[in-house]
Amino acid sequence: MTSLAALKSKLLTDPAVKAEYDRLGPIFSVVSEMVEARQTAGLTQAEIARRMGTTQSVVGRLESGRHMPSFDMVSRYAAALDRRIDIHLVPRHSADVALAGSPI
Template sequence: MTRIADLHEKWSRDPEYRAAYDRIGPEFELARSLVEARTRAGFTQAELAKRMKTTQSVVARLESGRMYPSTRTLERVALATGTRLRISFDPT
């Protein structure tokens, strides 16, 4: 069976694939960070939602990358998970 990482490595040799992947990379990184903050805090999506005073479906959308959260929403996640929100711009 082919692993997804192997496929990604193969496809990354294609400039069009690489460009498309690079465009959505920040969305994946944000989604990964949200899941990581929640799981490190030991919460289910429903538990995090309750602490944020929202619904589990909102947390699921945040974690899927299908939603562009405001800074305020990200601050609510940080407060609920006991983490610090840090936004940065790194040189390319």
């Protein structure tokens, strides 16, 4: 049986797959944080929906990771959890990290 990590490594050798994986990474990161925060709070999708003034199906779609949620929806979701959004722009590549702190 192939492990998930081995399968991922193999698939990411294909440039088209790697490009799509990189494109979707931020979406999965945001969605993962949202779901983790909801679960940590011990709330269901229906409870979050009520707090947001929407339906459970909207929350389900937000948490599916199929589309990048709007900033407004992520903000409403965070507020429903009594949380705030904290965004950071970071260098894309590790070489950029070394250069970011270096004087020119």
